[in-house]
Every structure is written in structure tokens, then in C-alpha cells.
Amino acid sequence: MRYLIIVKATAESEAGALPEDSLIASMATFHEELARAGALLDASGLMPSSAGWRIRYEGERRTVIDGPFTETKELIAGYTLIQARGHEEALEWTRRFPNPRGEGLTAEIEVRPLHGLEDFPPSAAVERFRSLGVGG
Incomplete structure (x- = not known):
């Protein structure tokens, strides 16, 4: 089964700050x-x-909303x-999983299982996805 580990955004990540080298090293090791x-x-x-x-x-309309987005707690x-x-x-x-902000700081990750194609009833549409090699 596949799982997505989601690292939540912070004010620092939204400001474009890159992680410190020690955090990159911890993430690389993991x-x-x-x-x-x-x-x-x-x-x-x-x-x-x-x-x-x-x-x-x-409805049928699509509207483009440019970032940045203000609700940091909802961002990835x-x-x-x-x-x-x-x-x-x-x-x-x-x-x-290493603390994504660095040890000692408050942070949160979220983990969600992904659906696989086997979770859906057989259909022509599911087979179309299977032929693309996507959807687990």
C-alpha cells in the first residue's frame, strides 16, 4: 500500500526559506x-x-487564483x-521522519494512504488508468 507523508507549510517555508544543511542531511539519511x-x-x-x-x-467555469495563499496551516x-x-x-x-523544521521546534506531518486501482469496481475507465501505468 502507498502512503503520502505530507509536510505542512510554515511561515518560513512560505517565505521561501530553504532548510538548513543539518536538516537536509537528516532528511537525506532518512x-x-x-x-x-x-x-x-x-x-x-x-x-x-x-x-x-x-x-x-x-459549474462549467474555471477561475485561476494566483498565490500566495494566506492559510499556511492548510498548505503543503x-x-x-x-x-x-x-x-x-x-x-x-x-x-x-525527521522533524521538518528542525529538532526542538513545533512541526506537523500528515500521513494519508493512497487509493489503488484495486479499490475501485472494475470498469472501462479504471482499465484506461491501468493502461497508463498510474494509480498503483
Whole structure:
């Protein structure tokens, strides 16, 4: 099963501050361990929301909303996508995830399991996704 580890944005990450080298080193060590265990699927940091946009859907209309976005607590600063045999294994990995702000500081990550194509009833639409090699 795949799990997405979501690193919450902070005022610092939204201001464009890059992590200190010691934090990058801790993250590299953790991600190397994930890779050696065959659990690492992907990982990256995100640029601040000022570099992004949202699309709002209202009926047939689509509106572009340029960043930055003010609700930092609802924003994502980065992610790690892992493969685990189940909830317990994913929980063990995430307990070891380095504090994304640096040790001793308040921070939060969120972990969510991803749907796989096997979660959906068989259909032509599901098969179209399967043929693309996406959706787990």
C-alpha cells in the first residue's frame, strides 16, 4: 500500500526559506534508509504558494487564483511517497521522519494512504488508468 507523508507549510517555508544543511542531511539519511528498504517511491519539497495557483471550478467555469495563499496551516511544503506492507509499517516509518523544521521546534506531518486501482469496481475507465501505468 502507498502512503503520502505530507509536510505542512510554515511561515518560513512560505517565505521561501530553504532548510538548513543539518536538516537536509537528516532528511537525506532518512530517505536513504527508505530507499535501501525499497519503500521510497518519490519525495520533493515544494516552492512557496506564491509560485503557484489554484483553479476554482464553478459549474462549467474555471477561475485561476494566483498565490500566495494566506492559510499556511492548510498548505503543503513537501512530501514523501512510500510503499509499505500496511498501516503498522507505514506508522513505524513516519515515526522516524525527521522533524521538518528542525529538532526542538513545533512541526506537523500528515500521513494519508493512497487509493489503488484495486479499490475501485472494475470498469472501462479504471482499465484506461491501468493502461497508463498510474494509480498503483
